[in-house]
Structures are given as C-alpha cells and as structure tokens.
Amino acid sequence: MNLDLLPLLQVQRELYEIPLGWARFERYLDVMTGGTQDIVLPLAVMNPMGKPHVAALLDGLIALGAEEVAAAAIVEARQRLARVDGRLRVGLVVADDAQGGWTDRYLTETSHRFESMGDLERGWVVVLCWTGKAWSRDTVRDEVLATIYRTLYRQRHGSPRTLRQMMTQEGLVAAFAGLRPPTLDAEELAYTREVILPHLDSTHFPTVFACLYGDEAAHSVGYPPLGLSPRAGYAVAFDETREGEVAAEAVLLRSLGDA
Numbered sequence: 001m002n003l004d005l006l007p008l009l010q011v012q013r014e015l016y017e018i019p020l021g022w023a024r025f026e027r028y029l030d031v032m033t034g035g036t037q038d039i040v041l042p043l044a045v046m047n048p049m050g051k052p053h054v055a056a057l058l059d060g061l062i063a064l065g066a067e068e069v070a071a072a073a074i075v076e077a078r079q080r081l082a083r084v085d086g087r088l089r090v091g092l093v094v095a096d097d098a099q100g101g102w103t104d105r106y107l108t109e110t111s112h113r114f115e116s117m118g119d120l121e122r123g124w125v126v127v128l129c130w131t132g133k134a135w136s137r138d139t140v141r142d143e144v145l146a147t148i149y150r151t152l153y154r155q156r157h158g159s160p161r162t163l164r165q166m167m168t169q170e171g172l173v174a175a176f177a178g179l180r181p182p183t184l185d186a187e188e189l190a191y192t193r194e195v196i197l198p199h200l201d202s203t204h205f206p207t208v209f210a211c212l213y214g215d216e217a218a219h220s221v222g223y224p225p226l227g228l229s230p231r232a233g234y235a236v237a238f239d240e241t242r243e244g245e246v247a248a249e250a251v252l253l254r255s256l257g258d259a
Helices: 007-016 022-035 050-065 066-080 104-114 137-157 162-178 184-201 205-220 230-242 249-254
Strands: 002-005 089-096 124-130
Touching: 002 066, 002 104, 007 050, 007 089, 007 230, 022 205, 050 066, 050 137, 050 162, 050 184, 066 089, 066 137, 089 137, 104 124, 104 162, 104 205, 124 137, 137 162, 162 205, 162 230
Parallel strands: 002 089, 089 124
Antiparallel strands: none
C-alpha cells in the first residue's frame, strides 16, 4: 500500500490570516479548486468563515506536530498493509462543530464514514479534526489509522447501506486503529443489542442513525429516539468485533481482499 502525507494544516491556517469576509471565501475556493472546475485539495468540509476558535485549533495542531504524528501513523499503516494494493494521500482537515452552523457533527460524520464517495474516487484519506474535540498526539494517530482503514474498506466493499454493514465496518476500523470505544456495562450492552436487533438489516436512515448515535444525537437532528445511550450502536459493534477476534492482522487483511 502506497500512502503519502498531504500537508494541509498550514494551507488552512493561512486562510485565516485573511480578514473574515468575501475575500477569504474567494481565496478558499481558489485554494480548494486550484483555479479549475474540480476540487484539487480535500477542503470541502472545512469552515472558511469560521470564528477565531478554528484558527486556534489549527495553531494547536501545528504546535502539537499533528502532521508529524500523521506521517508516523502512515508509515505504520504502510507496513501493516504492505500486501494491499493501491495509493492514497492522507490529509488532516478541520471540521467546525463547535460554533456556528457550518457543520453538524453527527450528520457530517455519518456522511463521511458511510456515504461520501468523492474523496474515495480521488484517492484521498480525509482525517476530520473536530473543533469540539480535545486533540493529543495519541488521538491524531488513532484517527489517521482509523480513517486509512475505513477508506480502504469502503474502496473494496462499497458504501455500507444497512445498520449491520455499518457496524461491521466500524468494528473493523476500531480493531485496526486500536480505538478506545464508548463503554457500556453488560446490562446496557444486552439491552442495546435487543433494541437494535430488529433494525440490523434496515436501510432507513433515521432509524440507523438513532441506533448508531443514540437518543441525544437523534433528537438534535429531528429523528425519533429509540431509548439508547450516546453512540450505543458503536459500542456494540466494537464489543462484537473484539469477541469475534477479528482484530487479528490476518483477518483485517482478508477483509480488505488480501489473498
């Protein structure tokens, strides 16, 4: 697997040197499209009209050495996936869910993980750095590995349509990246499994969304709740992946179509 870093943090930060207004937005469009009719840098999800907290996060990520951490994670992924064919470029892009109405965290995350195909077609691995999240070198590494695996999985298996397919994908993503999943005690895990069982083969987005993200997120976007804790469906997916021992490297590689 050929994986390369696409440096984007300084590119994004320089946009915030331009005073808020139309000139900044025009520059953002120029940078993203390179003066063409296509997108040449994967910046569509960033908020070019963001408030100072976006620039502050970019400063923090740069000071943290986030792209150096990403480069090391890329080397790790390249070694672990050496037998997988393909070429991808990996970039960190700030997604603004903390202030303003540019990006809804839950809906944008869902689209990014399960629906959007433009980045895949262009060979981009877009790692979303949320303004509402605290970032460390460990969380940067985890997100880079998770997004690389998710991108490869979707390239080979297509976009998941049912809740079962989404949970399978995200369980494997967590296993590969060593993510620390949301934790539910045994009683709540059993309850969550019971609630989502009738919906595993559903493609009804509001229902699938509520199963994955829980009542609080469902309420926030106007979907009917199902009586579930935050990210309850993810917790079950991670737990079942661990129980099935699919975290083994050979199984992960086979899931990517490796012989």
